[in-house]
Amino acid sequence: MSYRQRLSLFIVIDSMIVLTAIFISGFLVNANIYVLNYPVLLSSIVILSSYLLFSLKFKLYKKVWQYASVGELLIVCKVVSYSIISTLIVQQLILQEVFFRLLAVTWLLHLLFIGGSRFVLRMYRERMINRYQNRKKTLIVGAGSAGTMVVRQLLQNKDCDLIPIAFIDDNRNKHNLDIMGIPVIGGVGEIVRVVEELNIENIVISIPSLSKQELNIIFNECVKTDADTKILPMLEDLVTGKVSVNQVRDVQVEDLLGRDPVEMDIDLISDTITNKVILVTGAGGSIGSEISRQISRFNPKQLILLGHGENSIYTIEMELKERFKGSSIDFITEIADLQDAKKMMKVMNDYHPDVVYHAAAHKHVPLMERNPEEAVKNNMIGTRNVAQAASSNGVETFVMVSTDKAVNPTSVMGASKKLSEMIVQQIDQVSNTKFVAVRFGNVLGSRGSVIPHFKKQIERGGPVTVTHPDMLRYFMTIPEASKLVIQAGALAQGGEIFVLDMGEPVRIVDLAKNLIKLSGNSLDDIEIEYTGIRTGEKLFEELLTEEEVREEQVFPKIHIGKTAELYMDDIEEVISTYSLLSRETLRDTLLELANRNPRSKQKKVLPISS
Incomplete structure (x- = not known):
């Protein structure tokens, strides 16, 4: 029922109530007044008109009577009283006589009939609700x-x-x-x-x-x-x-992430994946497992799930086999260490994948600060082993998952990823395989990320620890990150660094506040404690430097960076001598090499934004 229909219905009902009340009052007070004479007709017209006018003035017809309370009853009392007073004044001015008893009884009947009709609706509503008490x-x-x-x-x-x-x-x-x-x-x-x-x-x-x-x-x-x-x-x-x-x-906090997701070119991706052999490294991790889920939607011929941890690989294998039961996909698992070059070569030679998504890496910033040699072994040597094996076995496209921490890196993890990007770009120059890297910000909900950490702290009653009140980060969801990686593989021409337009960065403290609210607590219940910036961390992350950025987008919300200067001789020297260096020296060497830029003495940060 529309508002106009509802208004018309109430006006008709109230008009009948008002007129009926007047004549009942006349009958009760004096039978002679009950006849249709001039005083009665005048009083009826005045009381009805004034009642409707005051009803509109006090918005009586805008009330939701299913929830009527004392406030609504007071409004009914005001409208009825003012209409009676108006009639009294007209009787005195025109008739020179006031029918007090008639008006008094009419006032009572109006309150009874009009107020009662409204509260019948409320009683009906409460009766219905009581059925679902x-x-x-x-x-x-x-x-x-x-x-x-x-x-x-x-x-x-x-x-x-x-x-x-x-x-x-x-x-x-x-x-x-x-x-x-x-x-x-x-x-x-x-x-x-x-x-x-x-x-x-x-x-x-x-x-x-x-x-x-x-x-x-x-x-x-x-x-x-x-x-x-x-x-x-x-x-x-x-x-x-x-x-x-x-x-x-x-x-969920993902619902509140302040930007809309990137759309995928389904047809282009289908041409790249459907009925092809696909290999995913780090398939048991947060990104690798989601890449595997997304790829399975496009019905590849084979999907090789490669990882170092047997439990995580077993878990994603069972999930995919259950979710895509009845499909023609051949799910294959390989437990392997990226640092084993011979095993990487054997895997590539056995399956001859068409596309490789390289998602395996060490990504925890503080841990890599304390263990820089492991960043070299897993991120750099591991990437080189997989990339060389892919090139030697005729893989069509190799997509490396990178990070925004590789831009002007201040951490060992970021430096190792920047040098890994250089490794795949160098191999791209001498190989028939198309090598590309995909760079994006923090991923919500991934293992070791800030969201699970905050949730555990909230469950314990706080405090929630934030390093700095001005700490900014770009965020995306795991499915969005995985879609970007797959889309980049479909767009690859060779040598590119793809970067997602991640919108506006998010303050970590705002993220913490939202999680506290989502948990059902208030900011008074859970304290936020600032602990100070950790070694290797920056207040804000960048996605491209001035030397890398291109203005155009190759796909909606996807940018492409220019080829960086490659220092392969120095990278090979680090790989061959890292075990002889102290951790402090190795850390300084990685950061110096990753930040070397002969074309610009001063780097200007160019974060990507909408």
């Missing part, structure tokens, strides 16, 4: 098609513990309307008031098309309340039937 009162944010589906499912599903009470929507045309018997009672700015007035226990955000910025605005209003905030599953999961609309989930 064990279910939690729920506020639905979004009165569109998705929100309507949520309400329908919640009302029909007796096993669900949520019962919809009201809608919130910023579309003013929907305000004061009922959708499936559930009223739309305000916009996002009124969430706090509505939750308090209606004793809401759960909030469900049911707008799948929300941008990250819009979701942040809604979420920030929701966390001001004590209600538990949920969100509707992804629209693609609803459409494919993977989940039902009543399977709401908690809001």
Whole structure:
């Protein structure tokens, strides 16, 4: 029922109540007045007109009577009283006589009939809610098609513990309307008031098309309340039937990441992967395992899962075989160490992969600061072994996963990744294989990343430790990072460094605050403690230097860097002598070599942003 229809219905009902009350009053007070004479007709017209005018003035018809309370009763009392006073004044001015007893009885009957009719709606509503007394009162944010589906499912599903009470929507045309018997009672700015007035226990955000910025605005209003905030599953999961609309989930920090994901060129990727032999190194890790999941969607002929840890490789193998049961994909596992050059050569020779995604690496900054020789062995020597084996066995495309810490590196980990990029670029110059690197920022939820660490600290009751209040980082989700790597493989011409436009960097302290709120705690409950910047860390990360950057994008939100100066003789010397150097000397050597730039005495940082 639209607002106009609802308004018209109430006006008709109230008009009948007002007129009926007058004539009943006339009958009760004096039977002679009950006849249709001039005083009665005049009084009827005046009292009806004034009642409708005061109803509009005090917004009586905008009230949601399913939730009527003392405040609404006071408004009814005001409207009725003012209409009676207006009639009294007109009687005195025109008739020179006031029918006090008639007006007094009419006033009482109006309160009884008009107020009573409204509270009948509330009683009906409470009776309906009492049928679901064990279910939690729920506020639905979004009165569109998705929100309507949520309400329908919640009302029909007796096993669900949520019962919809009201809608919130910023579309003013929907305000004061009922959708499936559930009223739309305000916009996002009124969430706090509505939750308090209606004793809401759960909030469900049911707008799948929300941008990250819009979701942040809604979420920030929701966390001001004590209600538990949920969100509707992804629209693609609803459409494919993977989940039902009543399977709401908690809001996650990934939902609040302040940018929208990069879209993939499905056709181009299909040409690269479908019915091809694909090898993923580090397939048991956060990025490698997600790359493997994404690749499996494109139905490769074979997918070789290579890794050093047998448990992680076994886990991803079992997951993929279960998820893609019935497909023609041949999943193969190889337990191997990248530092074993002979084993890398054997693996490439046995399977002759078309594409290699090299995701294996040591990535923990403080640990590599204390163990620089391991960064050389795994990140540099391991990358060289895999790359040379790929080149020798006719691999079509080799994609190396890199990091934004490779730009103007201040850490051993970043320096080793920068030198690894140089290694694959040098091999690209002498090989028929197309070698490329993909550079991106921090990945939310990956092993050893800040998110799991913060969550554990919150579970313990705090404090949450942040190194510096101004610490900035670029963030992306694991699926987005994996999609970028796969897309880069499809775009590869050889020698490129692909960089994702990662939007605006995120303050680590803001990330910590969001996680605290998402956990159901307030910033007063969980303390944030600043511990100081660790060795090798920077306040902010870069994605390209001035020497590397190109203005154009090769794909929406994907940039490509220019080929860097290569220092292969020096890199080979480090690889051959690293075991003879002290850790301090090795660290200094790696950083000096990775930051050497003969074309520019002073480096200018060019972070990529939208």
